[in-house]
Amino acid sequence: MSHFKDPPKKSLGQHFLHERGVIEKIVLAVNPQAGERLVEIGPGQGAITFPLLRRHGSLTVVEFDRDLITPLMEASEGLGELTIVHKDVLKVDFGKLAGDGRIRLVGNLPYNISTPILFHVLEHADAIVDMHFMLQKEVVDRMASAPGSKVYGRLSVMLQALCRVQPLFDVPPGAFRPPPKVDSAVVRLVPKPADQVGIANFGLFEAVVRDAFGQRRKTLRNAVQQLCSGDDIVAAGLRPEARAEQLEVAQFIALANHLAQRPPAAG
Structure with missing residues (x-):
């Protein structure tokens, strides 16, 4: 007998996965090992x-929908130790959840807030070993895209600066109930060690990337003029007339790091 009687909630962007073959592929991709959180x-x-x-014996889940908590607890009896955090994922401190260790994240992310969730978990990248997420395929395409691609943008640069992004496999709409109107895909994100990231001031890097892609048609000089001059762009080794989608991730980091090293303006 199913413990789950309520239909998926449209307001929460819920699409429940049911395709056994896809579920097995996700569990195989995660491949949990003893002692991992x-x-x-x-x-x-x-x-x-x-x-x-069943495979790992213990799991912590973050669930916002109050109506799912009791059925999850009941259905998990005898399978292992399930800990439920009833909270909006955007308010969860994953660093705190990791304690003095590190965690592995898994999730079929609600498509209506998947990008804010990605940016939120990035804030805790140093507490995360890796992430396996199901997302809209077009979001995964954006995450993994290279400079020059039509879908290369802020999400691509921010994620690739901090993580290795590896699309794993596509998932058709029929694997869900109700079927979404789009294809989905599973992606693996592996945060880079801090010494490999090389960003001097993360807030400044974020601002450079945000402004650069704020108006895609503008040259870099015009897009980031609130932050720096054309001379700064040249000094960082970039062309002021380039457009954001032409720049490698390393070039955004170079510009932000150059700006971080500038002496403060005289008051």
Whole structure:
């Protein structure tokens, strides 16, 4: 007998995974090992939760929908130790959740807030071993895209600066209930060690990337004029007339690092 009686909630962007073959591929990709701490974002009706719990023995899940909490607890009995954090994922401190260790994240992310979730987890990248997320395929394409691509943008640069981005496999709409109107894909994100990232001032880097892509048609000089001059762009080794989508991730980092080293303006 199913413990889950309520239909998926449109307002929460819920699409519940049911395709067994896809679920098995996700669990194989995660491949949890003894002693690791697993955290799932948005377990829904437990399609990935219960196979992971059977395989690993313990799992923490972050679930916002109050109506799913009791059914999840009941259905997990005898499978392993399930800890439920009833909270909006955007308010979860993953660093705190990791304690003095590091966590592995898994999730079929709600498509209506997947980008804010990605930016939120990036803030805690040093507490995360890796992430396996199901997202809209077009979001995964953006995450992994290279300079010059039409979909290369802020999300691509921010993620690739901090993580290795590896698209794993596509998932058709029929694997979900209700079927979304788009294809989905599973992606693996592996945060880079801090010494490999090389960003001097993360806030400044974020501002450079945001402004550079704020108006895609503008040259770099015009897009980031609130932050720096054409001379600064040249000094960082970039062309002021270039456009944001032509720049490598390393070039954005070079510009932000150059700006971070400038002496403060005389008051």
